[in-house]
Amino acid sequence: NGSGSALNQLSSPKGLHLDSSGNIYIADENNHRVMKWELGAVTGILVAGGNGQGANLNQLYNPMDIDVDSSGNIYIADRANHRIMKWGSTYSDGGTLVAGTGVSGSENNQLYVPYALDLDASGNIYVADYGNARVMKWGSTYSDGGTVVAGGNGQGGGLNQLHAVSGIKVDS
Secondary structure (H helix, E strand, O other): OOEOOOOOOEOOEEEEEEOOOOOEEEEEHHHOEEEEEOOOOOOOEEEEEOOOEOOOOOOEOOEEEEEEOOOOOEEEEEHHHOEEEEEOOOOOOOOEEEEEOOOOOOOOOOOOOEEEEEEOOOOOEEEEEHHHOEEEEEOOOOOOOOEEEEEOOOEOOOOOOEOOOOOOOOOO
16 A cells, blocks of 8 residues: 555565464564554554654664564564564563663674564574674573674674674574
8 A cells, every 4th residue: 555654554664474374574664663464454453663763662763674483472673773672462562672782882782783583493582783793692581691693703704704684594
């Protein structure tokens, strides 16, 4: 239905997730929200954000990618807020910060423009940390900061470097 902010429109859709029921979750970047489209629906359901651009726990700022765990929790790469947010399966009006601090940086507890994420079977979060040219891993408890698992040695073409990390997928 064209670009816009109505529930049957998107504005600069980015990452998506398809669940086992055929529902599609879409990171709607310019509307600062995540939408869920049920199989066959003509209108989406707002499941995260949608309260304008911002850094409050009920807001997102240019979400880029999402993943949904087996319990229906939504994990969001909140790009311009330099964080990963988790929204519960009940789609309450706020999320929880699970990775990053919300301030850009290169310390292991910080992110700088996270573009993509993926969850493994143990609940670990892997993040494509675009601005820091690295891939970070946060354990399922999210409390101790992340661990660099690839890159982290500046942008470049060396065997220990990455450049413009904008996607990620973890296998079993």
